[in-house]
Amino acid sequence: MKLSNISPRVSQILQILLEQNAPISVKALAEQMNLSKRTIQREMDSVNAILKGYEIILNSKTGVGIWLEGSEDKKQELRHDLSMDDRLDVSNREERRKRLTLEILKEKELRKLFYYSSRFQVSEATISADLEAIEGWLTRYGLRITRKPGSGISISGSEEAYRRAIRAFINENIDTHMLREAYESTESDAEGYASLQYGDIGKILNDDIVKRVIACLSGMDNTRVMTLTESSYVGLVIHIAIAINRILKDEVIDTDASWQQGLVEDADYHLAEQIVEELEEEFEIEIPAVEVSYICLHIKGAKHEKIQWDGQKINAIENRELRGILNEMVDAFDPESAYLLKQDEEFIQGLLAHLRPTLIRLDHGMQIQNPVLDDIKQNYMDIYQKCLNVSKVLERFTGKPVPEEETGFLTVHFGAAMVRQEGRKEEIRQVDVGIVCSSGIGISRLMLSKLNKLFGDRVNLTAYGKNDITSYVQGKTDFFVSSLPIEKAEIPVIHVNPLLNEEDIDQIRKMIYQYQRMPTKHKQEDLFSVQLDQINQMAAQINIVIKDMEFFYVDVDITFEELLHQIGERLSPYSDQSQIIQEDLMRREQVSSQIFAEFGFALLHTRTKGVTRPVFAVCMPEENVAFKDPYFKQITVAFVMLVPDDELVKINNDIMGHISGMLIEEPEFMEVAEQGDKEQIRTLLSRHLKQYFRKYISGLS
Known part of the structure; x- marks a missing residue:
């Protein structure tokens, strides 16, 4: 690695320049980084000094901008070295704590406070305070930070808890759709692949292992695997990648899994065995038998895009035990509506398909992400409250607490059925949102990725540069989310921090909720302007x-x-x-x-x-x-x-x-x-x- 004494600012400049397919003005670069042009220009000597070691030239032309010229191999080498450089803005407490969590999950052996204080260039007292702040997050997944005077800090907990925590960290910080699309891409230079290959995910998961695991799963062409929802599929990949990485490093995997004795060797179990056989052949290793049970558990607890039951679309409820639970759940929701709900075949089939993996997750303490939980609580409060009674039925049956995320998913099923039953035909449409930054390339794409992860199909997101905002664009857009002022805006604009803090996201959420219930923008009087x-x-x-x-x-x-x-x-x-x-x-x-x-x-x-x-x-x-x-x-x-x-x-x-x-x-x-x-x-x-x-x-x- 040829980088030494490089500042986080210079590192960021280089990363932005490497992303460009065309010249970028110093002004646009400064706006992306929230710095002045003079500050950027002062850093150019440092940028040039670093580029010399990679045989890359920084070109500059008045009226055009600046750009990097050199072979793709050299640019790739620079990208790699920048990704391996762990410098970050230590004054950003949220980013520092996220990186500290990453370090702790990555390194399970003992480390002293001095190691982390040197790593992040802050005092040991600051690191100690950061540890207290993130300990609550780790505890949610059954992990503890152990402090041993004179020895250091380590993470303790079961293998299962460790994997749950890593999966949760990636779910919270990585767009799972982008991850799957990037790693399944056949083009090695895809932008999404590069951003994941050199991002935080690469510091937990071995990039090569992830690609080979996905290749194994895709190569099986198994319907049960390929119909997993995005989050369930990525969760399975992450789980397997962690296990393979540990085995290749000769690390002992916890085999204290007495729960596996209760697993029936059914179709899911045999599928897990097939997956393990494929992995053993691909990686030329011997995988412990407990991994078959772990993979089987993930398959059983996964959500599917299609309603299936043992590989077949269900047309009738045949399992008496599940039918009994389902009837009790419907009665608990609302005795007055229960009869009509039980006649709703779409509702019954959907709830039954949801119920089986839900019971698996509850029985084994498996976490599930529900990115729209806050929206559900706010917009469907009455139905959510009734579904708390439904969750109590599941708690009695399993003897385990039901997380609010699961209650949120139940609310979606019951809410849709109530709309059909009561004849409420509230028009909910997709909202057209414009994401604006200086160029429409850098910051706006980062914001777009995060908002797409949060709001999914509720919105149609389009990135624009400042100069792209015409009357035509505004005529087809409901509102803008912008990191800079927009002059003469004809539609609402939410001005945000480029990193999108909680306050920004709350404003966007409220605006989306409002426009979802408004007619689509197709005003006749706007036709001439268009x-x-x-x-x-x-x-x-x-x-x-x-x-x-x-x-x-x-x-x-x-x-x-x-x-x-x-x-x-x-x-x-x-x-x-x-x-x-x-x-x-x-x-x-x-x-x-x-x-x-x-x-x-x-x-x-x-x-x-x-x-x-x-x-x-x-x-x-x-x-x-x-x-x-x-x-x-x-x-x-x-x-x-x-x-x-x-x-x-x-x-x-x-x-x-x-x-x-x-x-x-x-x-x-x-x-x-x-x-x-x-x-x-x-x-x-x-x-x-x-x-x-x-x-x-x-x-x-």
């Missing part, structure tokens, strides 16, 4: 295509690959973007050839992140003769059309589609192009796009 925005966007893109049209000659002996290389270099000044253009054009060519011998030209086109504006270019061999390479089939002109992969993709596709049709239907354009006069080509292009624009406007009326 059309004006659409016309302005179309006009701006057409103007860019005409004004920035490119014309250039290439060597007559050039090969197809060499032509793509020259196109990339000609149409982008940045080597990274130039490479993306080449790869995307080649990928498109491999789908089907873009050489049209019958028309005498090539139509090289693609959607790409290598450009930020639509590009139309004309390329010809020198001396106005045909390309000599046989691959070109004697064509004389190559037209290039690049569409940026952004929110205007439809408009730009329509423009380029019109140009494509013109090239085929209007021989005049080919004749002008072959003359090699750039301005004549531009004039003819302008004339045709003017006709297209008029037709577009008339189509809106």
Whole structure:
């Protein structure tokens, strides 16, 4: 690792620059970090000094911004080293305590207070206070912090409790949807994968082990596994990954699991055995028998996306014991409504499917996350209170307390049935929320990820840069959540801390609740404003295509690959973007050839992140003769059309589609192009796009 004496601020600057696919202004960088431009500029010498060790150059261009240039391998190496550097802002108490919890869960052996005080650069008294603060969280999962004078600090508790705590920590700090999507991605450079690979999760779980565990589970193609809900699936993966990691380190796994004697060797147990067999083959290890029971327990206690019973969708209640419990639960909820509730087949099947894993979780003290519990308590208070009586039925049956999270899920089942029964058809819609930061790339994406985890399908979240806020955008958005002031906002704006504290989230929650019950924004009087925005966007893109049209000659002996290389270099000044253009054009060519011998030209086109504006270019061999390479089939002109992969993709596709049709239907354009006069080509292009624009406007009326 080449990093030494690097400050947290410089580390953050480097991480932001590594995330960028295009130049970023110093002003935008400063806004993301809540610092002044001068402060950022003062740190540039330190940034340059670090980059030299990685053969990466910090480029800067007035009016464009700053960006990193270097090989992807070197950038990946820098990302890795930054992820291994544990510096953090020690003045942020919440972040420091979260990291301390992480350290304690990661290291089970004894550590002295001095170790942690040095680690976090605070006093031992501060660490002691932090330990008291996080001890309550650990206790919830059956773990204790043990202090031994002269020896140090360690964590004590059962293996099962230890795994529950790690799973809870990840559930509270990692988006489980993002985790599953990232680790199942076939593209190793996916943004989500990189953020997890180098984030806190990598400090608890071995990244390679997680990927291999998921590969094993996916490879089994078992319906019971693949229909697990997001949180249940991730919980199973985490559980297995921890066990594999411990076994590979030759750490002894607690085998005091007398509860396993009560497990029946049913379909779930045999599935657990199959999973263990796959894992043993993949990792070439011997897994203790107790792990079969642990995995079986997770499967039995898991929630599924589909209603299933021993692998089959249920159509009738056949288990007498469960039917008796269910009837007692419905009676306890509301004796007056009980009869009609028992006739609601959808409710009965849903509750039965929920009941079996619930009993498993209660019997074995397994935790379950309920991210909408506060909303349930607030918005369905009466039903929640009645479900407390339902929970008492389960407590009597299992002899175990029912956590409020479980009561919350029961409230959802009973609440939906009551709405159907009482005929209340309250319209609950998805709320359109705009997440705003300076660029629409950095801070807004972090906020979007956290809000998506909290509110899920209740909201449709879209990230915007400050300059993206038009009347059209505001017309289709219910309200904005912004980390900076928005001038002349026409809709409500909730101004928040970029880290989204509890007060911010509470404001957002209340606003979502309000808009869920309001009609969708489709006001007739706004139609003209929307059309004006659409016309302005179309006009701006057409103007860019005409004004920035490119014309250039290439060597007559050039090969197809060499032509793509020259196109990339000609149409982008940045080597990274130039490479993306080449790869995307080649990928498109491999789908089907873009050489049209019958028309005498090539139509090289693609959607790409290598450009930020639509590009139309004309390329010809020198001396106005045909390309000599046989691959070109004697064509004389190559037209290039690049569409940026952004929110205007439809408009730009329509423009380029019109140009494509013109090239085929209007021989005049080919004749002008072959003359090699750039301005004549531009004039003819302008004339045709003017006709297209008029037709577009008339189509809106």
